[in-house]
Amino acid sequence: xxxxxYLAVSALIFAIGAGGVLVRRNPLVILLCLELMLNAxxxxxxxxxxxxxxxxxxxxxxxxxxxxxxxxxVGLGLIVAMHRRRLPIDVDEMRELQG
Amino acid sequence: MxxxxxxxxxxxxxxxxxxxxxxxxxxxxxxALVGHLISLAALFLLLRAEFVAAAQVIVYAGAVMVLYVFVxxxxxxxxxxxxxxxxxxxxxGAFACGAALVVELFIAVLGSGLQAIGTDGAxxxxxxxxxxQIGRLLLTRFLAPFEIASYLLLVAAVGAVxxxxxxxxxxxGIEGQPPTISVADLLRPRPLGTGTMAEAxxxxxxxxx
Numbered sequence: 001x002x003x004x005x006y007l008a009v010s011a012l013i014f015a016i017g018a019g020g021v022l023v024r025r026n027p028l029v030i031l032l033c034l035e036l037m038l039n040a041x042x043x044x045x046x047x048x049x050x051x052x053x054x055x056x057x058x059x060x061x062x063x064x065x066x067x068x069x070x071x072x073x074v075g076l077g078l079i080v081a082m083h084r085r086r087l088p089i090d091v092d093e094m095r096e097l098q099g
Numbered sequence: 100m101x102x103x104x105x106x107x108x109x110x111x112x113x114x115x116x117x118x119x120x121x122x123x124x125x126x127x128x129x130x131a132l133v134g135h136l137i138s139l140a141a142l143f144l145l146l147r148a149e150f151v152a153a154a155q156v157i158v159y160a161g162a163v164m165v166l167y168v169f170v171x172x173x174x175x176x177x178x179x180x181x182x183x184x185x186x187x188x189x190x191x192g193a194f195a196c197g198a199a200l201v202v203e204l205f206i207a208v209l210g211s212g213l214q215a216i217g218t219d220g221a222x223x224x225x226x227x228x229x230x231x232q233i234g235r236l237l238l239t240r241f242l243a244p245f246e247i248a249s250y251l252l253l254v255a256a257v258g259a260v261x262x263x264x265x266x267x268x269x270x271x272g273i274e275g276q277p278p279t280i281s282v283a284d285l286l287r288p289r290p291l292g293t294g295t296m297a298e299a300x301x302x303x304x305x306x307x308x
Contacts, residue, residue: 004208023190055233065159076265082175
């Protein structure tokens with residue numbers, strides 16, 4: 001298969017993830033949708049890496065995976081903190097950022 | 100053969116992605132994401148990225164998803180239904196945004212005029228995408244990003260523990276006010292014995308404040 005096909009799949013997955021962030025209100029599912037978008041970017045990066053025959057894109061994809069793991073830990077920590085304080089687990093209810 | 104595998108894995112990845120946003124139960128969303136990640140790893144293998152595919156399956160579909168499952172089963176009880184879905188108008192709007200994004204990305208990527216986009220990529224060199232090549236790159240050319248990424252992981256781990264740890268008496272919030280999460284919570288001294296493993300195990304009784 002040509003590289004263009006992989007990029008098309010990547011674009012589709014990215015758009016599905018973006019639509020999911022818009023449509024869902026559960027922060028857990030929103031985090032999952034962020035994962036989808038990051039993975040779509042990874043697929044494109046690895047596709048380009050293959051296109052140039054160069055390993056740099058794969059390193060970039062690995063770093064993106066590290067960043068995704070960080071985002072997940074902090075996001076899930078926030079959700080657990082919300083749950084502990086009996087806050088509603090719903091992004092529409094969390095309107096205010098109070099320092 | 101690789102065409103068949105591409106279509107199976109690509110359809111699996113897209114179906115998994117749709118499952119993540121369409122399924123109502125967050126646990127099923129997580130399972131759909133696991134399927135999506137494994138299909139994506141197959142696509143990575145087709146692109147000759149062996150090491151990234153292995154890391155994807157072991158780290159992502161393994162470790163990170165287990166963390167998700169833990170939190171979903173910790174938070175998602177039936178008593179407090181989470182995340183009602185928005186109305187039909189908002190759903191259609193999001194669908195339209197997603198479709199517009201697909202069109203835009205197709206134009207941006209496929210219309211970019213990159214000549215190699217219609218080919219199978221550069222000629223395959225033995226050892227491309229192997230752990231050896233990745234390790235060599237990480238420790239020579241990309242040493243600084245590698246170190247920064249490890250510090251980022253450390254900061255995220257400490258931050259998550261600080262955010263999620265338990266503080267006696269603070270869980271209910273201040274009397275008469277809606278509960279909040281604030282930075283001040285992190286700085287307030289905690290009562291003796293709270294936020295420890297001994298408390299979690301029920302071996303320390305935390306008195307009333």
